[in-house]
Each structure stands twice: as structure tokens, then as C-alpha cells.
Amino acid sequence: MAIVEFRDVSRVYRNGEHEQRALDHVNLSLEEGQFIVVLGPSGAGKSTLLNMLGGLDSPTEGTILVNGKDISTLSADELAEYRAASVGFVFQSYNLIPTLTVIENVALVKEIAPNPLSSHDMLRAVGLEDHIHQFPAELSGGEQQRVSIARALAKNPHILLCDEPTGALDSETGVLVLRLLLSMARDMGKTIIIVTHNQNIARMADMVIRVKSGRIQSCEKQEHPLAVEEVDW
Amino acid sequence: MKKLFLPWRSLHHHPARTFILALLVCCLAFSVFSGSVLILSLRNGLYSLENRMGADVIAVPSTAKSKTNLEQMLLQGTTGYFYMDREKLDQIQATSGVLTASPQLFLASLRASCCSLPVQVIGFDPETDFTVRPWIAESYSGDLALLEVAVGSKVSAGVGEKIRIYENNCPVVARLAPTGTGLDTAVYCSMETVRHLLDAARSLGHDLKINGDPEDVISAVYIRVADGYDPEKVAADISLHIRKVDAVQTKRMFTGVSDSLSGIAGTVVWLVAAVWLLALAILILVFILMTRARRREFAVLRLAGMSRTMLRRMVLAESLLCSLPGALAGVGIGAAVLFPFNALIESMLGLPYLSPPAGLVILLAAATLLLSVGASSLAAMSAAARLSRVDPGTTLREGA
Ligand SMILES: Nc1ncnc2c1ncn2[C@@H]1O[C@H](COP(=O)(O)OP(=O)(O)OP(=O)(O)O)[C@@H](O)[C@H]1O
Ligand SMILES: [Mg+2]
Numbered sequence: 099m100a101i102v103e104f105r106d107v108s109r110v111y112r113n114g115e116h117e118q119r120a121l122d123h124v125n126l127s128l129e130e131g132q133f134i135v136v137l138g139p140s141g142a143g144k145s146t147l148l149n150m151l152g153g154l155d156s157p158t159e160g161t162i163l164v165n166g167k168d169i170s171t172l173s174a175d176e177l178a179e180y181r182a183a184s185v186g187f188v189f190q191s192y193n194l195i196p197t198l199t200v201i202e203n204v205a206l207v208k209e210i211a212p213n214p215l216s217s218h219d220m221l222r223a224v225g226l227e228d229h230i231h232q233f234p235a236e237l238s239g240g241e242q243q244r245v246s247i248a249r250a251l252a253k254n255p256h257i258l259l260c261d262e263p264t265g266a267l268d269s270e271t272g273v274l275v276l277r278l279l280l281s282m283a284r285d286m287g288k289t290i291i292i293v294t295h296n297q298n299i300a301r302m303a304d305m306v307i308r309v310k311s312g313r314i315q316s317c318e319k320q321e322h323p324l325a326v327e328e329v330d331w
Numbered sequence: 332m333k334k335l336f337l338p339w340r341s342l343h344h345h346p347a348r349t350f351i352l353a354l355l356v357c358c359l360a361f362s363v364f365s366g367s368v369l370i371l372s373l374r375n376g377l378y379s380l381e382n383r384m385g386a387d388v389i390a391v392p393s394t395a396k397s398k399t400n401l402e403q404m405l406l407q408g409t410t411g412y413f414y415m416d417r418e419k420l421d422q423i424q425a426t427s428g429v430l431t432a433s434p435q436l437f438l439a440s441l442r443a444s445c446c447s448l449p450v451q452v453i454g455f456d457p458e459t460d461f462t463v464r465p466w467i468a469e470s471y472s473g474d475l476a477l478l479e480v481a482v483g484s485k486v487s488a489g490v491g492e493k494i495r496i497y498e499n500n501c502p503v504v505a506r507l508a509p510t511g512t513g514l515d516t517a518v519y520c521s522m523e524t525v526r527h528l529l530d531a532a533r534s535l536g537h538d539l540k541i542n543g544d545p546e547d548v549i550s551a552v553y554i555r556v557a558d559g560y561d562p563e564k565v566a567a568d569i570s571l572h573i574r575k576v577d578a579v580q581t582k583r584m585f586t587g588v589s590d591s592l593s594g595i596a597g598t599v600v601w602l603v604a605a606v607w608l609l610a611l612a613i614l615i616l617v618f619i620l621m622t623r624a625r626r627r628e629f630a631v632l633r634l635a636g637m638s639r640t641m642l643r644r645m646v647l648a649e650s651l652l653c654s655l656p657g658a659l660a661g662v663g664i665g666a667a668v669l670f671p672f673n674a675l676i677e678s679m680l681g682l683p684y685l686s687p688p689a690g691l692v693i694l695l696a697a698a699t700l701l702l703s704v705g706a707s708s709l710a711a712m713s714a715a716a717r718l719s720r721v722d723p724g725t726t727l728r729e730g731a
Contacts, residue, residue, distance in 0.1 A: 152724075182635065183636070197344035209336070
């Protein structure tokens with residue numbers, strides 16, 4: 099069954115007279131547990147697509163079904179509830195709360211998500227068990243992004259949305275973080291959608307979506323994606 | 332993880348901000364609490380004075396100073412004495428409109444070896460008295476025998492002790508409830524006792540400037556006016572028709588007091604209003620600054636799926652965590668400053684001052700807490716309402 103379905107979804111930004119069609123009649127169907135890579139030039143509408151799916155923004159037209167439920171008509175509070183229960187985010191910026199320690203940054207999802215996982219376990223999985231009482235400012239960029247991955251997964255969401263998660267990291271660190279992210283998400287059976295510019299990652303994907311000017315240019319299924327270990331970074 | 336964890340961490344991480352918030356609420360609570368206690372104490376003092384006097388009109392000899400003397404005695408508790416012949420009492424009683432007239436006889440003890448302390452001695456006539464006896468009855472059920480005295484709450488002598496007045500040892504049989512007036516520093520006994528002490532003073536060689544037969548003098552007459560008569564008119568009649576007697580309407584005597592009281596009350600109200608205006612302005616400013624500084628943090632929480640209601644609750648909890656202790660401290664400091672220094676405040680203001688009953692003070696404290704915590708919560712809520720409107724998507728992208 100499709101976990102995500104976009105039906106004729108458009109998102110128009112109005113700026114006075116000017117109209118920007120960030121998404122233009124998009125139709126999509128994504129399978130549960132798959133690893134999906136979204137590619138496309140800057141301004142193509144990749145982030146807009148992800149934000150719609152993440153309940154951060156609502157379409158001006160069309161319907162988005164997640165687990166059969168229409169999220170395009172939800173109220174702000176219902177969207178918050180949806181985000182709390184179903185979506186984990188990893189952005190280019192780490193979005194950690196500077197006043198909380200590493201473990202607290204992860205543990206805060208317990209106050210929000212209905213089925214959270216152990217914060218300790220998640221931090222151990224991202225290899226930060228020795229840093230749990232440090233503050234974000236005391237960590238490197240890669241480590242901070244690992245905290246944000248631990249936080250996203252600690253919510254135990256159905257879908258993990260990653261918008262250029264390695265954009266702020268040097269390529270070497272970026273690769274490490276990506277490998278970690280993918281292997282964890284796969285092990286946990288999450289549906290993972292990642293916006294990236296790294297072509298190598300696309301080789302591991304179950305599906306590659308190419309976006310251009312707000313439209314889906316192609317939607318390619320890969321029957322034999324490479325395993326994380328097989329990819330030559 | 333406990334529910335208050337996030338608010339607590341945030342307060343902990345910004346000690347300066349937390350301190351300022353608590354301090355502001357402390358100022359709000361302190362000003363309102365101490366201001367209202369002050370005003371109420373003054374009101375209470377005046378009320379108790381009027382009540383305690385019970386007389387509509389007081390007549391004193393028309394010597395130059397006797398009226399101011401009496402006023403100071405009643406208000407500030409200075410000592411004094413003046414005398415007139417007893418026949419004036421009969422003339423007063425004969426005046427139309429006079430329902431009851433009760434004489435009092437004054438004497439002042441000295442700071443000298445003959446006396447243990449300088450106090451105003453007030454003798455009343457048990458037969459006719461209607462002001463002192465009901466007061467004594469609150470704490471002592473018997474009559475005062477010869478030399479027995481009841482003391483005001485500020486006289487430093489306890490029941491069972493003795494006060495030496497002109498070489499007479501007077502046993503203290505009762506301590507009277509405080510009135511917040513000059514009456515609290517006086518000693519009360521029967522006219523007979525005062526007459527006895529007066530003799531003792533004279534035989535010790537003190538000139539008491541007595542006008543008339545020393546064996547048959549009185550100092551003042553407390554008058555109750557019959558229904559349907561105007562005390563003002565009765566007082567004027569007495570002053571006019573009885574030689575060498577001045578009568579004053581009791582209320583008149585205290586207009587000065589109630590005037591200064593409303594003056595002080597007005598000042599206090601303005602001061603409290605100014606403190607509130609200033610503190611609330613700063614409070615709102617702090618919350619606005621906090622709102623700006625925390626846009627990102629709130630966006631992260633919204634992104635993670637926190638609802639606006641939860642977010643508002645979090646800000647409210649944060650504000651309560653510092654405003655509640657702040658308000659408690661404000662009330663506490665107010666109480667610690669006001670109550671132990673009643674006497675000092677009274678002498679500074681020169682007005683009757685009596686703390687309101689404990690029940691009322693507790694009520695006032697509760698109302699103060701509610702008011703100041705409410706005010707800061709309102710400021711917090713307005714900030715929270717603004718914060719909870721942040722759009723996590725755009726906010727977090729902006730900062731990327
Ligand atoms: N809040 C907004 N208001 C107005 N226009 C917007 C807004 N968000 C996005 N857009 C516009 O929509 C289009 C798609 O933006 P989007 O952020 O989805 O691109 P993107 O594919 O993620 O690009 P990049 O790779 O640079 O991140 C762009 O032209 C952008 O200017
Ligand atoms: Mg983007």
C-alpha cells in the first residue's frame with residue numbers, strides 16, 4: 099500500500115502581483131519502507147514538496163494522503179499532531195535548542211511524540227553516548243547533525259524527511275552522516291525521503307524523483323538498489 | 332521527563348532573565364501589598380480612634396493649651412494634664428442635648444525616682460463611663476479597685492507587675508487591646524485612684540497648676556449627645572454658656588487626621604500605580620525581547636510537533652515558575668518591612684496606625700499574589716501567543 103500519495107498537488111506563492119508556482123500539479127505515490135531520493139536544481143520545488151509532506155505547509159490545490167489520511171485539509175493543531183506522531187525531520191541546519199544538553203535535545207520529543215524511543219539508545223546508535231551532557235555549541239557540525247538524526251528517529255515516526263542533511267558539512271563528514279542516517283533508517287524500516295545533491299546516494303534509492311520547475315520530471319524505480327556498504331563514496 | 336522540564340531548563344539557562352522577571356513581579360507584589368496594608372492600617376487606626384472615643388463631644392478647660400494637649404494625648408500619646416472644677420460637669424449635664432456626660436481626671440507621671448516610667452494616667456468614673464470600661468471589659472472582667480490599673484498595649488508592664496507612680500505601687504491587672512493611637516501608651520484607673528495619686532504628687536511638692544479645689548477637680552468630660560441633637564450645636568452651646576469650658580466635636584478633632592490620611596493614601600496609590608506602570612512596561616519589554624530571542628527554539632518545538640496550546644502552556648509554566656516565587660517574596664518582604672516596624676511607621680506618619688486583622692491581611696496577601704502573578708502571566712501569554720504563531724518551516728529555513 100502507498101504510504102504517501104500526492105494527488106494533483108499545487109502550491110502557489112503569491113507575492114503581490116507575482117505568482118510563484120512552487121509545485122505544479124504533482125502526482126506521486128510512495129511505498130512504505132522505501133528509500134526515496136529527490137533530485138533537482140535549485141528552486142525546483144524540492145523543499146516545498148518535503149514541507150507539504152511534513153505538514154509544515156498546505157497545498158493550494160490537490161490532496162495529500164498519508165497512510166490513507168488526507169493531511170491537506172488539517173488545521174494547524176491537527177498538523178502539529180500529525181508531525182508529532184508521523185514525521186521526523188532532518189534539515190541542513192541542525193535546529194538544536196542551544197539551552198538544552200544533547201540528551202535533553204533528544205529527550206524533548208518524549209513530551210511531544212506519542213510513541214517515543216529511548217533517547218539513550220538513539221544517541222548510542224549515532225555514536226554520541228559520550229557526549230550526552232554536552233551542549234550543542236560544544237559539538238562539531240557532524241556531531242550536531244547526528245544529534246538531530248537521533249532526535250528525529252527518537253520520535254519513532256513513520257516517515258523521515260531529510261532536506262539536504264549534509265549541506266552544511268564537509269564532504270567527508272557528510273558521507274559519514276549520510277551512511278549513518280541511511281543504515282539506521284533502513285534498519286528501523288522507516289520510509290525515508292531525502293533531498294540531496296549527492297548523485298551517489300541515488301544509487302542506493304528504491305526510487306529517484308527528479309523535480310524541475312515545480313513538476314515531477316521523472317519518477318524512477320530501481321529494482322536493485324545498492325546496499326549502503328556497496329556504494330563507492 | 333517531567334512536564335516542567337523544558338520551562339525549568341530555560342529559566343535555569345537564563346539566570347539573569349529569570350532574576351529580572353522574578354524581581355519585577357516581586358516589585359509588583361511588594362508595592363500593592365505594602366501599599367494596601369499601609370492604607371488599611373491608617374484607616375483602621377482612625378476607625379479605632381473614633382470607635383474608642385465613643386464620645387460625640389469632649390469638654391476641656393479653656394486654658395490656652397488644653398485642647399491641643401488633649402489632641403496630642405489621644406493621637407500621639409504625649410502626656411499632659413489640666414484641671415477644672417467639678418461643678419462644670421453638672422452644668423454640662425444640664426445642657427440640652429447631653430445624654431451622658433462622664434468625667435475623666437488626668438495625671439502625668441514623671442521620669443523621676445518617684446515613678447517607674449512617665450505615662451499618662453487617665454482616671455474614669457465607673458458609674459458614668461462609656462469609653463474606657465467597654466475597652467477594659469475586652470480583656471478584664473472585674474472592676475478596678477483602688478490603685479489597680481489597666482495599661483495600654485504599648486506600656487511596658489505586664490499583668491501582675493507593679494507600676495510606681497508618685498511612690499505608690501499600682502498593680503497592673505489588665506492589658507488593653509491595641510488601638511494604634513495615643514491611647515495605647517496610657518494607664519487607666521478609677522477617678523478615686525487618680526485623686527489619690529494627685530494627692531501624693533502634691534505632697535511630693537509637684538505643682539499641678541490646679542484651678543479650683545484640688546479635692547474636687549476633673550480634667551475632661553466625655554459627652555454623648557441624645558438622638559436628634561446636632562453634636563456640633565451641643566458643643567457650641569457648652570462653649571458659649573459654660574464659663575472657662577471649651578467643647579469640641581470629636582469628629583472635628585480628627586478631621587486633621589482624616590485629611591492627612593487621605594493625603595497619604597493618595598500618595599501611596601500614585602506610588603503603587605507608578606511602580607505597576609513601570610514594572611509592567613519592563614515586564615512586557617522583557618517578554619518581547621525573549622520572544623525575539625526564542626523564535627528559533629519555538630520553531631524547533633513546533634516542527635517537532637508541539638501544538639500551540641502546549642507551547643503557550645510551556646511559556647505560562649515558565650512565567651509561573653519565576654513569578655510565583657517573586658510574588659511570594661514581594662508579599663513576604665512587604666510583611667517583613669511593615670509589621671515589625673508598626674511603631675516606627677506610626678511615629679513617622681504621626682497618625683493612628685493599626686494593622687488590619689490577620690484574616691484580612693491573609694486575604695490581601697492572596698489577592699496580591701493573584702494580581703501580580705496574573706499580570707505577569709498575561710504579559711507572558713501575549714508573548715506566547717505571538718511566539719506560537721511562528722511558522723516553523725520559514726523560520727528554520729531563514730536561519731539555515
Ligand atoms: N515561502 C515562500 N514564499 C514565496 N516563495 C517561495 C516560498 N518558499 C519557496 N518559494 C519559491 O518556490 C520555489 C521553490 O522553492 P523550494 O525551496 O522548494 O526550492 P528547492 O528545490 O528546495 O531549492 P534549493 O535546492 O535551492 O533548496 C522557489 O522559486 C522559491 O522562491
Ligand atoms: Mg530546498
